[in-house]
Amino acid sequence: MSTNTPLAAGPLGGRQPAGSLRRRRPERAQTRIGITFVSGYTLFLLVFGVLPTLYAVYLAFTKANAFVGIDNFVKVFQDYRFLPAVQHVALYIAVWVVSLIILVVLLALIIHAVRVRWLSTSVRFIYYIPGALAGASSVMLWLFVLDPTVSPVSFLLHALGNETFVDTVQLDQLPIVLAIIAFWTGAGGWIVIMYGALNNISTDVMEAARIDGAGPLATAWYIQIPLLRKWIAYMAILSLAAGTQLFVEPRVLSQASRGVVPLDYSVNQLAFLFAFKQNDFNGSAAISLLLLVVALLLSVVFVFRGGLFERD
Secondary structure, rough: OOOOOOEEEOOOOOEEEEEHHHHHHHHHHHHHHHHHHHHHHHHHHHHHHHHHHHHHHHHHHOOEEEEEEHHHHHHHOOOOHHHHHHHEEEEEHHHHHHHHHHHHHHHHHHHHOOOHHHHHHHHHHHHHHHOOOOOHHHHHHHHOOOOOOOOHHHHHHOOOOOOOOOHHOOOHHHHHHHHHHHHHHHHHHHHHHHHHHHOOOOHHHHHHHHHHHOOOHHHHHHHHHHHHHHHHHHHHHHHHHHHHHOOHHHHHHHHHOOOOOOOOHHHHHHHHHHHHHOOOHHHEEEEEEHHHHHHHHHHHHHHHHHOOOOOO
């Protein structure tokens, strides 16, 4: 007794099982749905990302619609405010990214080690709350925290020799202050991401480590942290991109300190001054391109060093 399988016409005139067509239809539907979801993001990326970047490239190499080569870049480099702004941002990024990587990974490991489920969930939720505040709102809150006269941690500020808000935001302390604000705002979300990555580590690997006699510290150092390498690289890339765009925090602190924090403290602030105070959009575009190139180069380093696109 033989069983006949229904056949349908193939793309080249041949015959193929009807079940194959039925399997392809859901795949095509999923493809269409995926394209629909992606199309919105792609449109916004083109309108608000790619096109403005191309226009910035045009402005950076022109002046009054005439090609001027690298003249705009030379003018920016020779500006007396440019090098200090670069130094400020570089120091801030160094303090912030290093502290972010160390503390986020450490806190994620501690939370992951907590076996009481409600306690672990509660701590993760508390860590995530500051991330719900917008950047400007977060800085407004920190205006009170950094003022020794009203701060809930005034004892600590006094111990560090700060008697007024102006003392706290002096330029030599500002990179650390800005790094603390950025960590408080963004670390919670990264802790949750790292916690999820730790949960994806195979239980067989963890069990093998316990059988071999590895303690919590050895397991974290030799197994968990190496397996988090891609996520750490991803966090570093996004943090670098955000760090080079430093703008809101020093600007609000400048207004609150009545000029103690200069309006040209960061490179992004300097680009803003070029565009809207000096009416020099070409110089502002040159600064923006420099920021883009630096951020991309640093990101490439973390991509390859962190093995972000390597297959496990």
